[in-house]
Amino acid sequence: MLTIKEIAERANVSRTTVSRVLNNSGYVSEEAKKRVLQVIEETGYVPSENAKSLRTKKTKVIGVILPKISTETSSRLVKGMDEILAKEGYQILLTNTNLDPEKEIEYLKLLKSRHVDGIILSATNINRPLVEEIYNLKIPFVTVGQTISGLANVIFDDYQATKDMVNFLIQKGHTKIAFIGVDEQDRAVGYLRKKGYLDAMKEKNLQIETSWVQKGVFNVESGYESMRAILLDAAENKPTAVLAVTDRLAIGAMLYLNEAGLSVPDDIALAGMGASELAKFIAPPLTTIDFSIEEAGREAALLILQKISGENYHEVIKTIPYRLVERSSV
Amino acid sequence: MLTIKEIAERANVSRTTVSRVLNNSGYVSEEAKKRVLQVIEETGYVPSENAKSLRTKKTKVIGVILPKISTETSSRLVKGMDEILAKEGYQILLTNTNLDPEKEIEYLKLLKSRHVDGIILSATNINRPLVEEIYNLKIPFVTVGQTISGLANVIFDDYQATKDMVNFLIQKGHTKIAFIGVDEQDRAVGYLRKKGYLDAMKEKNLQIETSWVQKGVFNVESGYESMRAILLDAAENKPTAVLAVTDRLAIGAMLYLNEAGLSVPDDIALAGMGASELAKFIAPPLTTIDFSIEEAGREAALLILQKISGENYHEVIKTIPYRLVERSSV
DNA sequence: TTCCAATGTGAAATCGATTCCATATAAAAA
DNA sequence: TTTTTATATGGAATCGATTTCACATTGGAA
Structure with missing residues (x-):
């Protein structure tokens, strides 16, 4: 795998300069910039998100915890989230608890260890230990479908x-x-x-x-x-x-x-x-x-983005509007 | 966020020793091990997967590219994959192309930059540039639903x-x-x-x-x-x-x-x-x-695991059995 | 002419883990 | 008693990026 060091060597500049070109930061002469871009083009170099994250503390990944992975609700929810998150360059890391409460906590830790920028939990039942765990997680957090006080919640009425x-x-x-x-x-x-x-x-x-x-x-x-x-x-x-x-x-x-x-x-x-x-x-x-599940997914995504950017640090309860659909079974 | 360095200091050992305890590798005295585990327990320390990945070159993440995120086929496929992958400690990073061929290539690069251990592509139509890109990707790769020669493919008859x-x-x-x-x-x-x-x-x-x-x-x-x-x-x-x-x-x-x-x-x-x-x-x-979509998901997961462990480096075409379901519309 | 600000560049530290290598000690083998 | 060998530990390099800081150079203002 190609590294920034090699690109720097080939373009006859320092790693610093390559980084500057990559991030459009600091001063770089047109001259140097052209050479670097040229080499990147030729080699197909893609910077390692991993190394980047280690330094910047941002992963551009949102962890999503679902109670069941292949229900219509889950997939519509994820669809809504993805609509918003993909646009902002975030990826979704999926976890599936299969309704096992122990796995909820396990996955919470796992997502923490992966340094996700935020976590969205679609919960069915919330128990004490889970809430404890969430509180001392210190990661932007949004729940969907149930409320946990003090956090951002997207719920249905x-x-x-x-x-x-x-x-x-x-x-x-x-x-x-x-x-x-x-x-x-x-x-x-x-x-x-x-x-x-x-x-x-x-x-x-x-x-x-x-x-x-x-x-x-x-x-x-x-x-x-x-x-x-x-x-x-x-x-x-x-x-x-x-x-x-x-x-x-x-x-x-x-x-x-x-x-x-x-x-x-x-x-x-x-x-x-x-x-x-x-x-x-x-x-x-x-x-x-x-219940406009996609809308709930979009809202949850927007809330987590707000939390990440630090705009919104207090409790939020966002209720998604619903609609009675009248058909002939009544 | 707590780091290995702090754990080491608190347990009065070196980072090396903490790492050994974490990974059950090398020699560690019972004495030291106990102290380290104690500190980890107290602090709730979780090692950074990010830093780990940077060093070990393994992320324990499988990238999945889907043509549409909320179709029944996609969610059943992902369910099958998750059944196998979660058991082996792998997480799924989801990407959704919305049937846009350009996004397929974009996401391929993105998954590469994230150093996923493998990629599973659920493709609908395979075009030249995409295949080119896949070939020089050098990452374990499995397709579902369509075949690309030389790779591992899970298909339906x-x-x-x-x-x-x-x-x-x-x-x-x-x-x-x-x-x-x-x-x-x-x-x-x-x-x-x-x-x-x-x-x-x-x-x-x-x-x-x-x-x-x-x-x-x-x-x-x-x-x-x-x-x-x-x-x-x-x-x-x-x-x-x-x-x-x-x-x-x-x-x-x-x-x-x-x-x-x-x-x-x-x-x-x-x-x-x-x-x-x-x-x-x-x-x-x-x-x-x-068509037993879940089964296809499971098979794709098994194949990618094989590829990752290097067991299976040649072309595979795995055909998933189907079943005619006779109901009263005929 | 002198000084300052803007521009351009790279060396080196840093992020948080793993791992190679060197070293020390105690127990076992010669 | 000397030499291995197994056990135990830590220093330092490493992974691949970003970022701080120091240092040149250049052009315009004083």
Whole structure:
């Protein structure tokens, strides 16, 4: 691999001068500059980012920690980040925890050891040791999807979005509304969305049967099972609408309803959340909430850039706007 | 940021000894080792990968160049790679060309300047200058989806898979089969799949109307338009089956057929390729080819690791097995 | 003519690790 | 007792860049 030293020798200047040409800094005569550029052109020399980083303490790399690497949410998030970061010459170093809390801490250390200029964490559940670790990391940090006080956070209004959706269902004439959620350890999707549902129902004085509220996990099968549970347990008092906290759960529910010979939305209306692609093309197309994940990625990227440049050192909570997407499943 | 020098001072040893403890190399007394580990524990010291890399010439980073960052194929590919690479302590540095050929070369240089230990390129079309650049890169290199001679390549059997699908349609009684492809610049998806279709038809002596063969781009709308074109142009001699080279194109086609009041598969059978999630949940579920993208990612990762360890320096062409997924759209 | 500022250049220190080499000691072999 | 040999340690070079500082040279202002 070619080094700055060799370029200097070939161009008959010092390393200092080559560095000056490379960085457009200090005084360099046109004469010398031309020779250096010439040699660089001929040799295809590319300076070592590594050596550069060691000296300058900047790597132009942003570490991104994802809970799952190949979900639609993750990839849309990364897409949004990349749009902004690439423009500024930053690269993304990906890490994937597979929902393992220990790996979150492990990767935090790893990213630190790699001297990334900033870290963006897309978290599902935040635990004490993780927060501790983050606080004494002293690296520009942004979370997406959950909040950690004192840091920069990009979040979705899970609570209000869910309320909106419930109110939308109510407005459509439904009063018996069931809910398929996930574990409340996940504060955003589990806890806040459930709270939104419960509060919206309470505000309108609507009763909720115990069997209408089910808990699943993040996949289609689980939606199927939850829907079945709702219909079996609530045999005497069936809901006329179901809200699932993710589109995949809703699609699972739809699959069960189809199998059970029930029509959506005539027998039971169905709504999801997340605006996945799936939701658009399924029959009937699914009413859902579009959380603008790419936008969240872009925001997170902008925030981390601000943090890096030192513009913004206090707590930030940036809420990404959402949109209710009305389709024929309701 | 803490350095090895400070650790050495606090533990009352030399930097050399700290390094030995860190890397489990050379002789270190239990005594000294304990002191060093103690100090590291207390301080939370993490050695700088940067400085390390500069000296050792290894970064434990694999650069991945993707044509599009948030497609299902890309994320499944990255997932497969990460499964293998993370286990071996490698990180993934992501770059996204957005199908811009100039960026491919730009990112190649960038990854070189970052001294990644290897590069995996998921390419759609390979042009001369790119190949030139790759050859004189002298970094372990693996391509996915297309072949470059002399290198390690992970590919899909696009040709045979398409033939299989056409034969499957024929076996189901279809003789009038239309085709929705993409630009043949894309050798794998554009050229080879089209060739597979043409050859399979020819082998069975089946005629192809000009209007049955359409060219779209990689999205749903394009499938819609292509299907419409087929039905309008071929008004007098309509096909009874349509094969689209991607599931999204097939789904677009299905959308048009639905709108046109035609039933799938009764009026027209429909098949896609790629086994996207969408295909599973659409109505009717789409017959497609599952190319095992994750497996390709894993294979690419294994190959790059081999290349890095110097085990495998000659050309490799690894073909990933595919599977015809029979669903009710045919 | 003298002095100062602007321009141009390179030697050497620096970043934080690894690694080669020299050296010291204690235990084992001759 | 002398000579190896295994163990233990640290000084200093090294990796490839940037950056500080010192030093020339030149042209214009005083």
